[in-house]
Amino acid sequence: MAMVAARKMRRRILVSSIVLREGAFGNATGLSCRECGHVQDLGPYYACPECFGPLEISYNFPAVTRESIERGPRNIWRYKELLPVPADIEESPNLEPGFTRLLKAKNLGQTLGIDNLWVKDDSTNPTHSFKDRVVACALSAAREFHSKVFACPSTGNLANAVAAAGARAGIKTVVFIPSNLEQGKQVNSAVYTDSLVAVEGNYDDVNKLASEIAGEEDGWAFVNVNVRPFYAEGSKTLGYEIAEQLGWRLPDQVVIPVASGSQLTKVDKAFQELIKLGLVEDKPYRIFGAQATGCSPVSTAFKAGHDAIRPVKPDTIAKSLAIGNPADGIYVLDICRRTGGAIEDVTDDEVRQGVLLLARTEGIFTETAGGTSIAVLKKLVETGQLDPALETVVINTGMGLKTIEAISDHVGVAATIRPSYDAFAESGVV
Amino acid sequence: MTVTVRVPTILRTYTGGVSEVAARGTTLAETIDDLEANYPGVRSRILDDTGELRRFVNVYVGNEDVRFLKGLRTPTGDGAHVSIIPAVAGGA
Numbered sequence: 297m298a299m300v301a302a303r304k305m306r307r308r309i310l311v312s313s314i315v316l317r318e319g320a321f322g323n324a325t326g327l328s329c330r331e332c333g334h335v336q337d338l339g340p341y342y343a344c345p346e347c348f349g350p351l352e353i354s355y356n357f358p359a360v361t362r363e364s365i366e367r368g369p370r371n372i373w374r375y376k377e378l379l380p381v382p383a384d385i386e387e388s389p390n391l392e393p394g395f396t397r398l399l400k401a402k403n404l405g406q407t408l409g410i411d412n413l414w415v416k417d418d419s420t421n422p423t424h425s426f427k428d429r430v431v432a433c434a435l436s437a438a439r440e441f442h443s444k445v446f447a448c449p450s451t452g453n454l455a456n457a458v459a460a461a462g463a464r465a466g467i468k469t470v471v472f473i474p475s476n477l478e479q480g481k482q483v484n485s486a487v488y489t490d491s492l493v494a495v496e497g498n499y500d501d502v503n504k505l506a507s508e509i510a511g512e513e514d515g516w517a518f519v520n521v522n523v524r525p526f527y528a529e530g531s532k533t534l535g536y537e538i539a540e541q542l543g544w545r546l547p548d549q550v551v552i553p554v555a556s557g558s559q560l561t562k563v564d565k566a567f568q569e570l571i572k573l574g575l576v577e578d579k580p581y582r583i584f585g586a587q588a589t590g591c592s593p594v595s596t597a598f599k600a601g602h603d604a605i606r607p608v609k610p611d612t613i614a615k616s617l618a619i620g621n622p623a624d625g626i627y628v629l630d631i632c633r634r635t636g637g638a639i640e641d642v643t644d645d646e647v648r649q650g651v652l653l654l655a656r657t658e659g660i661f662t663e664t665a666g667g668t669s670i671a672v673l674k675k676l677v678e679t680g681q682l683d684p685a686l687e688t689v690v691i692n693t694g695m696g697l698k699t700i701e702a703i704s705d706h707v708g709v710a711a712t713i714r715p716s717y718d719a720f721a722e723s724g725v726v
Numbered sequence: 727m728t729v730t731v732r733v734p735t736i737l738r739t740y741t742g743g744v745s746e747v748a749a750r751g752t753t754l755a756e757t758i759d760d761l762e763a764n765y766p767g768v769r770s771r772i773l774d775d776t777g778e779l780r781r782f783v784n785v786y787v788g789n790e791d792v793r794f795l796k797g798l799r800t801p802t803g804d805g806a807h808v809s810i811i812p813a814v815a816g817g818a
Contacts, residue, residue, distance in 0.1 A: 331781070331782065341736075342812065342814055343734070343736055343782065343812035343814070344736075344782075345736045345739075345771075346771075347771075347780060347782065348736070348771070348780050348782040348783045348812050348813070349781075349782050350782065350814070497789070500791070501789065503814070504784070504786060504789070504809070504811060507734075507811045507812065507814065508732065508809065508811070510735075511732075511734055511735045511745060512745060520814065521814055524814055604781070606793075607791065607793055607794065609794070621784065621791065621793075621813065623782070623813050623814050626781070
C-alpha cells in the first residue's frame, strides 16, 4: 500500500513538459475532436478535454504523386508523407511492416460465386498481423514524446507487435493481456519481452486497467490509449496499399473485421485522402464490417437501425475481435451506411468454417478474425447484400498459427497407416 | 456514504491535479452531484445536456461498467470505488 501511495504522490508532482523537435510528426498539424470539433496541439492525448470524444489527426498534405510514393521503400514508410511521422522515420529501428501481398483469390471467388475477389494478406507482416502497421506509427510517436515505456492492453496480436517492435527499438515494453488468451499469442509476446502481464478478466477489463495506469504513470506510451490517435493512423496504409496494388484505383467492395472499429474507419479515411489528393479516381465503394455473433454490438446496432452501440459481454472464439464496447462503433455504422455497405455477424462454427475455407481454397492459414471476415463474406453473398459481380477485397488481418486451439479439434490426419503401399491403397485417402 | 473516485487526466484540471478524490452519495448520480459541489465544472464534462452519461465516457463502480448495471442509478455503497475513464479500445 505504501508503494502505491508513493507512486500516486510522485504522479502529482510530475509535470510532463515535452519539447518536440521540428517535424516530429511530419505533415500532421493538430488533434481535433471527432465529436465536438475542439482542436488542440499535437501531444500524447487521446480524449477531448471538452467532451471525452476521440481525437483525430489533422494534416496539411504537400503535393504527393504516385511516382513519389512508388519510389519509396516496400513498406508503410512509402506513405510517410501521409502519416504522423518525421521525414527521417526510416533511420530509426522499427519492424518496417506493410506492403503485404494482395492475392487474387480465384478459387475462393469461384467457391463463393464472386467474379473478382482479392485477399489483402496482412498475416505476412513481421509479427504476422496488421498490428505491426499501427505499432510502427505509435513507436514513432513514443520516440518523439521521449517515452520510457512502450505498452499496450491487447487481445494478443497487438501484444506480439508491441513486444517485438519495442525489442528492436531498444525501449522497455510492458504488455497486458487477458489471462485466458490462446497460448500461441502468449508465447509470441513473451519471447520478445520479460514483462508480459496476464490480467484476470476479459479485454475490456484489461483496457480499463491500462487506461488507469496511463493516468498514473508518467512517460508511458500506451499505444492504443494515450498515443492512440497516432497509432490508429497506421491502419490507413492498408487502404493506400489496396488502392496502389490494384493499379491506383479503389475496389468496389471491401470486407473488414470489426473489433473497436478503428481499422474500418481508417481504410475509409485512406480512400477519401487518396481521392482528395488526386491519386485515385473518385468512384463509389462499399465498406462491409465483419463481427462474430458472440461479440456483435456493431452488427446488432446496424441491423436494428440504431445510431448508438449497446455494449456486450464478449463470448466468442474470435478473441482478437472480442471488444464488447467498441470505441469507433458509431463511426463504423456511419461509414457502412454512407457507402451502401452492411455489417454482418457469424457464429463460432461459421468462423471455423471460414478459416478452413480460406486455407483450402487459397493456401492461407488465417486466425479467427480472418475466419470471421471470410464467413461474413460468404454470408453477405448468400443474403444478397454484397454484389458478386463487383470487384471485392477481403482483409485477412492475422495468422492462424496464433489461434491453433480454435481449429485443432476440427482438422487432423485423414488416416494412420502401416508404412506399406498396400496400407496406403486401402486407406481410402485418395 | 464515502466513495473513492478515480479521476482521469483530462478532468484533473478541476481537482487540482489530484487523481483520486473522495465524494459522498448513495447512487452514482448523487456522487456526481457531490463532485460538482466540490469541483465545479466536472458534471458537464461527464454528463451531456440531457443529463445522461456522455457517449465517450465509461464509468465503473468497482470493476463493473455502470452501463451493465443501473446507469446513473447504480448504488455506490460506503467504500465504493468509482472510476471515470475515456472510452478507448484497441483491437482490429
